[in-house]
Amino acid sequence: MAACAIRRGFLTVVSKYNKKQTHRILGVIEGSSGLEVKRPRLPCLACGLPNIQQTRFMSSRNRPEGKVLETVGVFEALKQHGKYETGQLFLHSVFGYRGIVLFPWHARIYDRDIIPPMSDSKPEPPGSHGSKEVKGRTHTYYQVLIDTRDCPHISQRSQTEAVTFLANHDDSRALYAIPGLDYVSHEDILPYNSTEQVPIQHELFERFLMFNPDKTPPFSARDTLKAWQEKNHPWLELSDVHRETTENIRVTVIPFYMGMRDAQNSHVYWWRYCIRLENMGSEVVQLRERHWRIFSLSGTLETVRGRGVVGREPVLSKEQPAFQYSSHVSLQAPSGHMWGTFRIERTDGSHFDVRIPPFSLESNKDDKAPPAGYTF
Numbered sequence: 001m002a003a004c005a006i007r008r009g010f011l012t013v014v015s016k017y018n019k020k021q022t023h024r025i026l027g028v029i030e031g032s033s034g035l036e037v038k039r040p041r042l043p044c045l046a047c048g049l050p051n052i053q054q055t056r057f058m059s060s061r062n063r064p065e066g067k068v069l070e071t072v073g074v075f076e077a078l079k080q081h082g083k084y085e086t087g088q089l090f091l092h093s094v095f096g097y098r099g100i101v102l103f104p105w106h107a108r109i110y111d112r113d114i115i116p117p118m119s120d121s122k123p124e125p126p127g128s129h130g131s132k133e134v135k136g137r138t139h140t141y142y143q144v145l146i147d148t149r150d151c152p153h154i155s156q157r158s159q160t161e162a163v164t165f166l167a168n169h170d171d172s173r174a175l176y177a178i179p180g181l182d183y184v185s186h187e188d189i190l191p192y193n194s195t196e197q198v199p200i201q202h203e204l205f206e207r208f209l210m211f212n213p214d215k216t217p218p219f220s221a222r223d224t225l226k227a228w229q230e231k232n233h234p235w236l237e238l239s240d241v242h243r244e245t246t247e248n249i250r251v252t253v254i255p256f257y258m259g260m261r262d263a264q265n266s267h268v269y270w271w272r273y274c275i276r277l278e279n280m281g282s283e284v285v286q287l288r289e290r291h292w293r294i295f296s297l298s299g300t301l302e303t304v305r306g307r308g309v310v311g312r313e314p315v316l317s318k319e320q321p322a323f324q325y326s327s328h329v330s331l332q333a334p335s336g337h338m339w340g341t342f343r344i345e346r347t348d349g350s351h352f353d354v355r356i357p358p359f360s361l362e363s364n365k366d367d368k369a370p371p372a373g374y375t376f
Helices: 223-231
Strands: 003-007 010-014 024-030 067-075 089-092 098-111 133-146 163-166 175-178 181-185 189-193 209-211 219-221 240-246 249-263 266-279 285-296 301-307 322-331 335-346 351-362
Touching: 089 181, 098 181, 098 219, 098 223, 163 249, 219 223, 249 335, 249 351, 266 335, 266 351, 285 322, 285 351, 322 335
Parallel strands: 098 240
Antiparallel strands: 003 010, 010 024, 024 067, 067 189, 089 098, 089 189, 098 133, 133 181, 163 175, 209 219, 240 249, 240 351, 249 266, 266 322, 285 301, 285 335, 335 351
């Protein structure tokens, strides 16, 4: 079966792919997109992770010019069962970037497209829309490193700063980001192998992984990666994933608890949430507006409306079907719910609303210190 995955700034071609043959992966890398990121300097990993400084972003609307054909590696058979191991090289099946698996997470999938048995349904948050949410099977996600050479080419389709942390209590408004980390679902992995000892360019690659030719895949976790995973487990682990599809537009939400702040004699609890919109059909559409409802355990119900998301109004087409971003929310209560809709516009000017599946905002019972190894 011939397969061709085309994404903005990155082209992957696989000819006659099957489990009994190996094939070259060819990537077409476009020139610089004008993205300029002031990346943090990473000193010695004394206690599991380097210091991270705030990052600033500048993006250019100019389209890249010129293409370079580059051999990346050799495809491997997809794993229908089990999981990919630490050190597995892959191409992202949707966004096309090169990456490497750091470690797997096991998430609970709440898929509202599946009709649940009555006994398995979860209660709806106050004021949310109709259908019930079902607890599906456990699904594997991965914490991965993105090759920094590919970040400029995916920046218009997926944020490459999805993992964020609160700063120390001295500056309650400061937010810090780790560049080039992502959460990837098992079905997004296109595994490949490479003869290069450093096939992924990322400031943390050689600090977290070492080349081991006697191992498959030939990269092993260093003690620094194991320590980082263990110490920062509460900040990194995803536990729930929520999905719902409306008129061929699927919305996936992954919430993360970030911690609590003291502000004006009250507690403020913070979460980040990662959202992916995917066009499962052939019609070209564009996201125009967002409409959020945010319910807090304190009894407040807030409505938020606005144009686009994170300052963008992405177009979703068959060639570029997905857009992924992260944002943040705070409550003056340890738990709550969020739900809402995205207003989507068709090419003929008509609109429809895509449901955002309700998801819980839950705080951890034990108060968490800032991520281990960080000096804020």
